[in-house]
Amino acid sequence: AQSVTQLDSHVSVSEGTPVLLRCNYSSSYSPSLFWYVQHPNKGLQLLLKYTSAATLVKGINGFEAEFKKSETSFHLTKPSAHMSDAAEYFCVVRVTGGFKTIFGAGTRLFVKA
């Protein structure tokens, strides 16, 4: 069975400081992993995805994530937060070969001026 745990429900950073949003997953099979962002009252937008190629994945808006199989983690990072990064972030797992999609509960990122 697959599961996703986002370790922080809320993260608060100051503008210009690094962002770390943590995600652990569990999957019996080779997973595909995604990070999506949701701004208030909007739909979800893909930030980046891991699909068994390079373990360090670069996404849009300066975000990146590293797939660590030994730690079953897929943490999202950004070197310098912007006010526009304030949103909710979802870590997602899909079993390669399947359609079922498991979302984490989400991490709300606050960015202080």
Added chain:
Amino acid sequence: NAGVTQTPKFQVLKTGQSMTLQCAQDMNHNSMYWYRQDPGMGLRLIYYSASEGTTDKGEVPNGYNVSRLNKREFSLRLESAAPSQTSVYFCASSEGGLAGRETQYFGPGTRLTVL
């Protein structure tokens, strides 16, 4: 190119009423999905359609039915609405055929309240 569109944006129902949520995509995608989003729970898959003519249950299908009308359209029906179905509903689509690796594209959502 509108992407994924959903109607209506907002809806209020009384317990026991029925309604259909509409979803359409113009990206020629094969696969479509319906999710619900509840506070603190992320999104949960209700039903999906891997390709035109097929539908399958997701994680929380009870109380819902779906129809894949054609390649573009995938509707979600609540036959007898219950307060537990108060939620935000998202439709999504993806190319399909890439064994789970493809990106899903989401609509703007429908906010449903059942009184």
